[in-house]
Amino acid sequence: MRVPASYLIQFHEPGGYLDFARFGPPSFAVVDISTRLLEASAAAGPATVDDLMRQEARAKAAVARLCRTSADHVTLLPNTSTGLFQVALGLSGEVLVSAGEFPANTYPWARSPGVDVSWLPPGPVTADVVRAALTPDTVALTVSAVDFRTGYRADLAALREVVGDRLLIVDGIQGFGVVDEPWEAADVLVVGGQKWLRAGWSTGFMTLSDRALDxxxxxxxxxxxxxxxxxxxxxxxxVAEGAVGWSITNLSPIASGALAAALELVELAGVGNINARIGARLDELADVVHAAGGEVVSAVDRRAGILAFTLPDRQPSAIGASLAEAGVTATVRPEHVRLSPHASTTPETVARFAAALRDKTPDVRPVTSEVSETLPGDVNGLRRLLVERAVTSVGVPVELMKKSHKTRVVRLLDDAGLFRVRDSVDYLAGVLGVTRFTIYNYLNETRG
Structure with missing residues (x-):
């Protein structure tokens, strides 16, 4: 099954963007819900706060569906670090931690007065490595679902088996939403929403198993x-029972709404479909690296969305400078350059990357040539951009469109959430040259 167009139309990152492991530009749905909720707060009335706070339940429900758990095992967070610090401060005993973890998953354990850190060597956290490090005093293992440097995808099922009744704590920020892992194997799963989920900053969640809650x-x-x-x-x-007892204070309902919208888009596309599309782009990028005489130094067999590479006789900093000059966004580290595409990454971006490695100016049609290179700053701009994208996707000029083409435009925009934006029916009717009642008829047909 392919990633649906109603998902892809939601994204508009600039051509050449290959840095989703650092930050994922949010979807139009996230921008839209954030704008609408902020506008609602600006016009506050007697029921405004209660209405806004309902976004929390919406986000928790989406998390529960994707994690195959229940909403009473979910709490929302502003970031990954907050959740990991909460868990570390609530635990006593020996915890296994890889020295190669991202600092968000090392500092909480090192700072917690009740935790005795047993450092695992840098490198893949495998079942064999963990088994060799376990002692009678070990109470938990904390691990990243996907390593931020190498892209290695941990075998959560195998780690669950080897730790037995001990707690398995997982930082899922580099994998959730793009790889379908057995997340229910984790006693604690902490995820920030600003990277692969594309929910924006200050979004995230934590799930807690019954074992963890106990x-x-x-x-x-x-x-x-x-x-x-x-x-x-x-x-x-x-303290309240369940994961709600881990709530510190009310989070921003705008952030909750953004997280909910992002998670619902993942559900729309399907994690397997997103993963397959990312995998295809990774293969294309790897082919480019090999053609340039380079070496892929990231995980190949157990990968998620990260590709790290080196080129002979060229420092990563020099490679990064060439990429930046060509309009390619990537993460440059002292030891390698890291690429991280998403499902919305286009062939033009791969071509731009290839041209940059050849030190040539890319001769490709910009991905976003039909529309502005920047996200719209207001609801009207968002509405205009969504409609332009939908019309372009159908591939027929408006003046030549038949009913079937216009119906498809309406379906795409309905899936994208356009009609939740005020006055959008009238706006689209003007663009398509029909009456607002015709738009409602198209909506009834597509929803029927």
């Missing part, structure tokens, strides 16, 4: 994680 002490639990959180009786209440 063994971890929610030291960092605030008033929103208490029993009878809305009862202000001058008393400090007990």
């Amino acid at each position: 063994r971890l002490d929610p030291v960092l639990s605030g008033w929103t994680g208490a029993v009878d959180r809305g009862l202000f009786d001058d008393a400090v209440h007990a």
